[in-house]
Amino acid sequence: MSMYAVTNPATGVVEATYPTASDAEIQEAIGAAHQGFTTWSTSEISERVALLERVADIYEERAEELAAIITREMGKPVRQAQGEISIVASIYRYYAKNGPKFLQDEELEVASGGKALVRKEAVGVLLGIMPWNFPYYQVARFAAPNLMNGNTILLKHAPQCPESALAMEQIFKDAGAPEGAYVNIFATNDQVADIIADRRIQGVSLTGSERAGAAVAEIAGRNLKKVVLELGGSDPFLVMEDADVARSAKLGMRARFGNTGQACNAAKRFIVDSSVYDEFSKALVDQVSGIKMGDPTEAENFVGPLSSAAARDGLAAQVKDAVDKGATVLAGGKPVDGDGAYFEPTVLAGVTEDMRAFSEELFGPVAVLYKVDGEEEAVKLANNTDYGLGASIHTQDAERADRIARQLETGMVAINEPSGTAAELPFGGVKRSGIGRELGKYGMDEFVNHKLVKISGR
Numbered sequence: 001m002s003m004y005a006v007t008n009p010a011t012g013v014v015e016a017t018y019p020t021a022s023d024a025e026i027q028e029a030i031g032a033a034h035q036g037f038t039t040w041s042t043s044e045i046s047e048r049v050a051l052l053e054r055v056a057d058i059y060e061e062r063a064e065e066l067a068a069i070i071t072r073e074m075g076k077p078v079r080q081a082q083g084e085i086s087i088v089a090s091i092y093r094y095y096a097k098n099g100p101k102f103l104q105d106e107e108l109e110v111a112s113g114g115k116a117l118v119r120k121e122a123v124g125v126l127l128g129i130m131p132w133n134f135p136y137y138q139v140a141r142f143a144a145p146n147l148m149n150g151n152t153i154l155l156k157h158a159p160q161c162p163e164s165a166l167a168m169e170q171i172f173k174d175a176g177a178p179e180g181a182y183v184n185i186f187a188t189n190d191q192v193a194d195i196i197a198d199r200r201i202q203g204v205s206l207t208g209s210e211r212a213g214a215a216v217a218e219i220a221g222r223n224l225k226k227v228v229l230e231l232g233g234s235d236p237f238l239v240m241e242d243a244d245v246a247r248s249a250k251l252g253m254r255a256r257f258g259n260t261g262q263a264c265n266a267a268k269r270f271i272v273d274s275s276v277y278d279e280f281s282k283a284l285v286d287q288v289s290g291i292k293m294g295d296p297t298e299a300e301n302f303v304g305p306l307s308s309a310a311a312r313d314g315l316a317a318q319v320k321d322a323v324d325k326g327a328t329v330l331a332g333g334k335p336v337d338g339d340g341a342y343f344e345p346t347v348l349a350g351v352t353e354d355m356r357a358f359s360e361e362l363f364g365p366v367a368v369l370y371k372v373d374g375e376e377e378a379v380k381l382a383n384n385t386d387y388g389l390g391a392s393i394h395t396q397d398a399e400r401a402d403r404i405a406r407q408l409e410t411g412m413v414a415i416n417e418p419s420g421t422a423a424e425l426p427f428g429g430v431k432r433s434g435i436g437r438e439l440g441k442y443g444m445d446e447f448v449n450h451k452l453v454k455i456s457g458r
Helices: 023-040 045-061 063-074 078-102 137-149 162-174 189-197 210-222 245-261 274-289 309-324 374-383 398-407
Strands: 004-008 013-018 106-108 115-122 125-129 152-156 182-185 201-207 226-230 235-239 267-273 328-331 346-349 366-372 390-394 412-415 448-455
Touching: 004 063, 004 162, 013 162, 023 125, 023 152, 023 182, 023 189, 045 063, 045 078, 045 137, 045 162, 063 078, 063 162, 078 137, 125 137, 125 189, 137 152, 137 201, 152 162, 152 189, 162 182, 189 201, 189 210, 201 210, 210 226, 235 245, 235 374, 245 267, 245 274, 245 366, 245 390, 267 274, 267 374, 274 328, 274 346, 274 366, 309 346, 309 366, 366 374, 374 398, 390 398, 398 412
Parallel strands: 125 152, 125 201, 152 182, 201 226, 235 267, 235 390, 267 366, 346 366, 390 412
Antiparallel strands: 004 013, 106 115, 115 448, 328 346
8 A cells, every 4th residue: 555645534534545656756856857957047036936825826726625634644633734724825915015125235345355245056955744734834934935936846655645745736837937937746754865965956844753853864964955843842821820720721732732733833832930830730621611512514513533543543652651650630531432532622731850740752642741840840851851842831920921932941941921922033943853943934945055245455
């Protein structure tokens, strides 16, 4: 059976399979993207703007159809799937509007006289390796800035997302993208290794697991290729004693359980001051107990199935390990019987360092509560992780919020709101959460040649 297949996680039924590309087809795809670069890299900026604008238009025109695809592929609740389409359209429009100014030459002061400038130029074909949890959004934040730069895209999507992968390739064709500008490939992991090594490939962007990121970075390093890696997260959600507890609990529920908890920057560890711990714990459990879970095609359901039975079973093993070692289940706690990959929205307390749930990322609808005494202990626990993607701080003291934000070892900090995303805001982490940034003006700078042009003053 092909590794590229649509297995509906709500039913467990394999609905479609797609053949993996042959080695010859992979070579043809690389050649098309390489040839496409010769023309796209020299295209007028206005042509790039027009392409991205038209891509955004088509996403909006096909929103219902596109949302239905990812609901079937990975179980995203349909209203959240539609929301993903809106974010995607905003990303393409953002780079259409702002890309031209981001590409302008930067003049430098020259101590020895004369003039100097830095010119941003495209570098070539880029390989994108994308995950299943946000099938359109993850691609947009890679493809939009790099197409605006004049690079061309070779896109390898997750094996469970073949239909959304093909839908995106078709969008670019229908938007008038020149041949080779955006090429989809159904590649195996072995083929990916060969693609990275190919001299025509100039860089790799991966969003996925820490293990996948390490493997790709190793191959890229051997072949002197730049990488951008957006990997896992175990984001802390800090609730201080002066927080608006009811509001924080409501925000925390949505920050943890949106996308069925399958987001790298979801709030995963709730670190709560002891003075408000009981109040917050009750409020969060009440919020979680009220979650509607079920068929992701039904608009009223906020939580759907996990992406696969394997994902459900892996999460169940992590929770069981914690419970067996003394953790307390405050809500949920177990998989749902039946064919679908459902897991009850869960809240755990009493998690200690000897449990997998303390150090591993919980990629599903499980929140972990921790009680701390004061700001110093909260920061220490927040930083006690190999990950460093985002964090959320809840306090009514602006000076305290800034002080804590400065101490957190993360790439992103949100204050009195959940960690989120927007086209204009840079996204990325530190430590084992990855390398590089996407979105905003920083997303334009990762895969460009910052070419220095120096003019003599004599």
